[in-house]
Amino acid sequence: MSDNCGSCTYEPRKRVGEDACPFTSLYWDFLARHRPRSARNHRMAQQVRGLERLSDLAETRRRARDVLEQLDRGEL
Secondary structure, three states: OOOOOOOOOOEOOOOOOOOEOHHHHHHHHHHHHOHHHHHOOOOOHHHHHHHHHOOOHHHHHHHHHHHHHHHHHOOO
């Protein structure tokens, strides 16, 4: 979507792991948390269905919690 990640140390295609992009993890966690409401929106339905393809959704959500905790502590 953009080239803002060009010099970033994180890997935008990864959802879990130390080098996983925090935004990617937070994106999928947001969709999972708001799945019922978002699934009813025809513009979001396809993205919500993408959750079904993620075999690592539980790990992704744990990574998102870790990212939020790091942000709260000012470490990220």
